[in-house]
Amino acid sequence: MQRIRIQRELLKTLLQSTQVRLVVFGLGITVLVGTAGYMLIEGWNIIDALYMTVITLTTVGFGEIRPLSESGRIFTIGLILAGVGLITYGLSSAIEYVATGEVARVIKARRQYERLMAMRDHFIVIGYGRVGREVATTFAEANVPFVVIDSNPAAIERATEEGYVCVQGSGTDDEILLEAGIERARGLVACAGNDATNVFAVLTARALNDRLQIIARAIDEQSESKIIRAGANRVISPYVLGGRRMANLAMRPHVVDFLDITSQASGQEQILEEVVIEENSALTNQTIAEVDLRRRTGANILALYLPDGQWISNPSPSMVLMPGTRLILLGNRQQLNETEELARAHTSSSLP
Structure with missing residues (x-):
């Protein structure tokens, strides 16, 4: 099946070539001219002329189906020369199309488009510089779907080689953002190399999707308030973040190492994650003691982020878990997946 699908894609791609289309069109015209010529010159019926x-x-x-007149023979010579020329040109064009890698490029672009159209609840990364590459790498390691937008062809080529879905263009352009599926997206990360681009990207994205979670980069400290007013939920300054990290490494290196491990690890290692409690889930309106996640899934509740924006660290066992509460958990991937399943809305679910 895979071989048949590849062959179909190859044929479809070849037919998109201008040269191959011209050959097909030329052969069609030649067949019509040849059929009409034999009918007029030799007086044959349409079936004999077409054959x-x-x-x-x-x-x-196969030879002549009927003896040809002198005019018919001259016409046949011209028809042979036209046919051989067209077929030769078509074969050489197809070989050139394959040899130059154009077929592979078109097939890859079509597959990327199909992946993009299938995306839901994905992230859009604007800018594939040093910061954008780190964001993309982190998303890829966590198996989070995302699209990269950049106007630089070299950056798009690098992202494509990494296997990422890309859209070339400006992140401030409505059409580019719509092509990246912003109406279906979960969030956007604006990490272009200058603040003006990030401001306009955030402003445009917010106008297209008012439910979008938007994280933006700010180089200049004075730009943070502008980006927030444009519609960003969070603004990150790489310089401020880097300075704080260096200070924390100097004062409490093992804490920083622990946070790095728990935010990046996978498999059986312990990682930090947040899970939202949905309405009518098995955890809704239950106390932490009643839920007993440590026994049920093995995950540990470190903190709660309540719907009203309040943070509660090391919550009491008597704390009631309301819909919309975000659990900050520590556990391995399997434990976190089981907890996330409990937090989803299931009308028939109940705790034992």
Whole structure:
């Protein structure tokens, strides 16, 4: 099945070539001219004329179905020359199309488009510089779907080579953002190399999707308030973040190492994650003691982020878990997945 699908893609891609299309069109015109010519010159019916045209163009050598007049022979010579020329040109164009890598490029672009159209609840990364590459790498390691937008062809080529879905263009352009599926997206990360681009990207994205979670980069400290007013939920300054990290490494290196491990690890290692409690889930309106996640899934509740924006660290066992509460958990991937399943809305679910 895979081989058949690849062959179909190859044929479809070849037919998109201008040269191959011209050859197909030229062969069609030649068949019509040949059929009409035999009908007019030799007085044959349409079936005989079409049959003679086809065997002449394909040079299969079946011979004449009827004796030809002198005019018919001259016409046949011209038909053979036209057919051989068109077929030769078509074959050379197809070989050149494959040899130059154009077929592979078109097939890859079509597959990327299909992946993009299938995306839901994904992230859009604007800018594939040093910061954008780190964001993309982190998303890829966590198996989070995302699209990269950049106007630089070299950056798009690098992202494509990494296997990422890309859209070339400006992140401030409505059409580019719509092509990246912003209406279906979960969030956007604006990490272009200058603040003006990030401001306009945030402003445009917010206008297209008012439910979008938007994280933006700010180089200049004075730009943070502008980006927030444009519609960003959070603004990150790489310089401020880097300075704080260096200070924390100097004062409490093992804490920083622990946070790095728990935010990046996978598999059986312990990682930090947040899970939202949905309405009518198995955890809704239950106390932490009643839920007993440590026994049920093995995950540990470190903190709660309540719907009213309040943070509660090391919550009491008597704390009631309301819909919309975000659990900050520590556990391995399997434990976190089981907890996330409990937090989803299931009308028939109940705790034992």
